[in-house]
Amino acid sequence: MDERALATLHAELRDEISQRLNVRGKSLGHAVRRAGRLMPAEARAAARDLAALEARLVHPTLAARTDPALIRQAAGRLRAGLSRYEPGARAARDRAFLMAEIGFKLALLIGAGLALLHWQGGV
Numbered sequence: 001m002d003e004r005a006l007a008t009l010h011a012e013l014r015d016e017i018s019q020r021l022n023v024r025g026k027s028l029g030h031a032v033r034r035a036g037r038l039m040p041a042e043a044r045a046a047a048r049d050l051a052a053l054e055a056r057l058v059h060p061t062l063a064a065r066t067d068p069a070l071i072r073q074a075a076g077r078l079r080a081g082l083s084r085y086e087p088g089a090r091a092a093r094d095r096a097f098l099m100a101e102i103g104f105k106l107a108l109l110i111g112a113g114l115a116l117l118h119w120q121g122g123v
Contacts, residue, residue: 013079021085
């Protein structure tokens with residue numbers, strides 16, 4: 001597997017993590033580190049395998065002895081681990097929680113304002 005194909009594979013996997021987990025990163029390793037425990041264990045293990053295989057590809061002798069099928073297999077396991085998450089579901093849940101938090105704080109502010117008005121009215 002050449003360097004260009006590996007970079008394309010990493011970009012695809014990074015985009016998959018971004019879509020499914022709403023975690024962005026500059027590189028695949030950075031995205032995996034940021035995702036942390038959000039990723040299933042088998043997906044994290046596959047990402048570790050990809051990193052180890054990438055380190056082997058840097059060395060010319062080890063690169064010649066590294067089977068490209070192992071890289072594709074690890075990428076497939078990573079995709080399979082991420083496939084249980086619906087694309088955009090986590091981002092939608094995060095937005096919903098943000099709106100709920102804003103609404104709750106706004107309700108508290110209005111309640112405090114009404115309590116202040118009632119207190120100032122002397123009733």
